[in-house]
Amino acid sequence: MAGNSASLLTKTQRNRIRDDFDELVEEKKRRDQQRIRERIRSGLFDFHLLADYPDRQFALTFDETPDDELRTALADTTLVVERLRELHGIDRAEVIEEARTRAETVSDATTGTETLSRVELRTAAEIRRETEAEVKERVGTGRWDTRADRLAKLGASAFIPLALIGIFDWYVSGNLLGATAPVSSLLMAILAVSMIGWLLIVAAQALKHDVLPAFRKLMRNPEAAVRGAVTNLFEDPKETLRESWEEL
Incomplete structure (x- = not known):
């Protein structure tokens, strides 16, 4: 004292x-x-x-x-x-x-x-990124990250043969799409569902981890939130881009 x-x-x-x-x-x-x-x-x-x-x-x-x-x-x-x-x-x-x-x-x-x-x-x-990295290293990828990754891979696996069919139909055979209509329809359905699911998961994660925290900060102290965002964006754009890339 x-x-x-x-x-x-x-x-x-x-x-x-x-x-x-x-x-x-x-x-x-x-x-x-x-x-x-x-x-x-x-x-x-x-x-x-x-x-x-x-x-x-x-x-x-x-x-x-x-x-x-x-x-x-x-x-x-x-x-x-x-x-x-x-x-x-x-x-x-x-x-x-x-x-x-x-x-x-x-x-x-x-x-x-x-x-x-x-x-x-x-x-x-920085603390959040380090914590996330430690958690991922300790327990592995999160459940929803795993699901999003699987949906992206499923969409890619449907897109590749669908693209090959389209290319072959355009350059070699003009009736391949018609002949493979059931398969093509199934592939397009798989592609659409997987991409929609992936987008929903990514959007929900962005809402939880980025949008809502930023909104709470804005409501608590609008002036500081806006100034911090402008500072991060314009004072060192290279560092901002680097951090954004690392967070992907």
Whole structure:
């Protein structure tokens, strides 16, 4: 817990927040809130200096702090960071990309910051892709993926002989389609059913994994969702195409 040493908030300000500014007239309450906002803003920008602070100093800073207290403090810090990000409509992926750039920059320019290379900074999309890859590797292809693959193969197996019959009828015999009408009709039916089934499965998967999550994100924070989509599409189109190809 915060002690008596200098901190982001003064002892009086901490007491004010704990007491929810009780027993203060409105003018004094607004003045204290303004001062707290200024200290929060200044304290947040101080982390620019701490990004490459030596690991040894961080270790000594919390050397006597119990793990449960430190864990709670880190959890509260994470909540504050996430709330600030949400309030200002900043996409989490943008923050992570910026943090990656900062980590690479400061780790190359300073020493004693080995933890920077061990920090895992991954976007939600990257985590999802890695999780899907791990699950597929562990349990194999999903049931619906297997069904879609079988339907695609069934459609291909019907299309190839149907195409050969059509080519042979066009170039060699003008009556082959008529002579093989029952077989051709069966092949066309198989092709149609398999392709419709494949499209339905793919559409359902896209709806579940792509459309609905994007819609929920748009409803929760439209500005951040639109900005993130535009950024991903236009800032690095090659990377966007590469990721899309890998997700196929």
